[in-house]
Amino acid sequence: MTLFRCQDNCAERGYLYAGLEFGAECYCGHKIQAINVSDSDCNMECKGEKNNICGGVNRLSIYRLELAQESARRYGSAIFRGCFRRPENVSVALLASRPMKNMSVDRCVDFCTGKEYPLAALAGSWCHCGFPTTLFTLHEREDEELCAQKCSGEEFESCGNAKYFIVYQTQVQDNRCMDRRFLTVRAKQLIALASFPGAGNTWARHLIELATGFYTGSYYFDGSLYNKGFKGERDHWRSGRTICIKTHESGQKEIEAFDAAILLIRNPYKALMAEFNRKYGGHIGFASHAHWKGKEWPEFVKNYAPWWATHTLDWLKFGKTVLVVHFEDLKRDLFVQLKRMVSLLDIAVLEDRLLCVEGQKDGNFKRSGLRKLEFDPYTPEMRQAISGYIRTVDSALKRRNLTGVPEDYYPR
Structure with a gap:
């Protein structure tokens, strides 16, 4: 038990307070129904870290939490x-x-x-x-x-x-947006839902399916996603029965096979960690401490970080019609961004249905946020290289009169 672990667990679950007792016990809640006592009564060191106090005998060290925007009280x-x-x-x-x-x-x-x-x-x-x-x-x-x-x-x-x-x-459950089916008339154009791995593609598919009522497809086949309800996963991506196609491809030939694309971009620091977790822990799991500390993580960053930049650059260069959506904007203003995405799909959707999506936005496959590590996995050399890739993508977007990358892409 550490102060960080207790506060992080309570914040992730949407609670306002975290309380530590007896050196190793963590409690979460929304209200405090007890009197204040002397700080000296909290005198037990945390079992997982020295020089920090985790309450005492029948005494709680209580912290008020600053919840992330996406956390639900x-x-x-x-x-x-x-x-x-x-x-x-x-x-x-x-x-x-x-x-x-x-x-x-x-x-x-x-x-x-x-x-x-x-x-x-x-x-x-x-x-x-x-x-x-x-x-x-x-x-x-x-x-x-x-x-x-x-x-x-x-x-x-x-x-x-x-x-x-x-x-x-x-x-x-708000059932106004839960129905999903295949297109009965073959799609007139193939629309890609393109992203670098770890940028929220599966989550975006979930939102699109709720918003439109139609299944999304995939350039690949993932049995675990099929079992989670993504029935378009088994269709060939050219079948024309799905509303858009998930793809992580970035070659010219693969990109030009699509008539249009929604290009989802995410902060590379978050995207790399999310994909590393998926690679070693599955869609809703997490990589182990040994993977983060071993040779796997630096090798992964070396190979994947440059791809984060070239993926966006290729889609901007070879894509015929490309709608850029930043993952962070989608989380921050889901209604407006999802409306933009649906408009590219040429589907008329009632606003009440989009409001329904807001209440069902997480689905049952989504990883419960990035697990916060108690150390920074990025070395100064990694950060220097990634910052260069961010500047390259930012410039490419602005040259096309698009909004550059969000400010929080840069480390502070």
């Missing part, structure tokens, strides 16, 4: 979506409502779950249920202080008020 099984302004017509925007005595998050979430709605919106003593729609998109989050009215039946949680709603996502 939770309340039990429900995901916290935020504080939002009351929609103009509540009875139209939200489909079931009920006043509650002793209002609590649990009561409202349980009520909406029972009604089989994916959203629970708390408004003081009222509980509303429904779906994300164009009338209630959940895109314009408000300051949580505007919702900070305590629940009548729960001392430590906010229940919103008549003007500002606290919203949770229940465990009920």
Whole structure:
């Protein structure tokens, strides 16, 4: 046990606090229902690191966590979506409502779950249920202080008020975007979903399938992905039955075989680590410590880092119609970026369906974030080389009047 391991595990699961006790125990939670005691009561060194304290006997060292943007705060099984302004017509925007005595998050979430709605919106003593729609998109989050009215039946949680709603996502699946099928009319053009390995191609396929209702295909065949529900994996990539084709190829002949492409680009530092994890741990696993510390990692970076740059350069040079999407932008603003991607596929999609995708975005195959290593795997020499590749790609994008690479590609 170390401070880092406990905080990282709690943050990855969306909790606000991490608490360490007895030198080796880690607890996660959203609220603290105990009094402060003297710091001297926390006097047990962490079992996994010297000179750091991990609580004591019946004493917790507690840390408030800074959650990454993609982390989901939770309340039990429900995901916290935020504080939002009351929609103009509540009875139209939200489909079931009920006043509650002793209002609590649990009561409202349980009520909406029972009604089989994916959203629970708390408004003081009222509980509303429904779906994300164009009338209630959940895109314009408000300051949580505007919702900070305590629940009548729960001392430590906010229940919103008549003007500002606290919203949770229940465990009920939003089925408006879950149907998937093959194209019944052969596709007029072959569209590639092109990326360097580790850049989020499988995740993007998941999003596209939810958004369009059609299966994506692949230049390869991956049985594990087929078993995860990517039924287009077994189709030949030229079958014309799938909406777009996954490919990591970067040669001129392979690129010119496609009529158009969505080119997904990701920070090379993150992409290289993700592909290394996949290579040695599978689609949702992780490489072992021995692999990171052994000869495999430096050899991998030596061979793959230059390919990260040439992959993008080749698609920009030989691709006929190329839509560039940065993985980081897709995570940050999924609705807008996915709408761009779908427009290239020439599919008319209702906005309510895209809003449904936002609630189902992770799927059941996605690795739960990059496991944070307790050391930097990149040597100064590796970083110097990768920074050069980043500058090359940035210049190539800007020469085509496209947005350059995001600033966070450069190490800080």
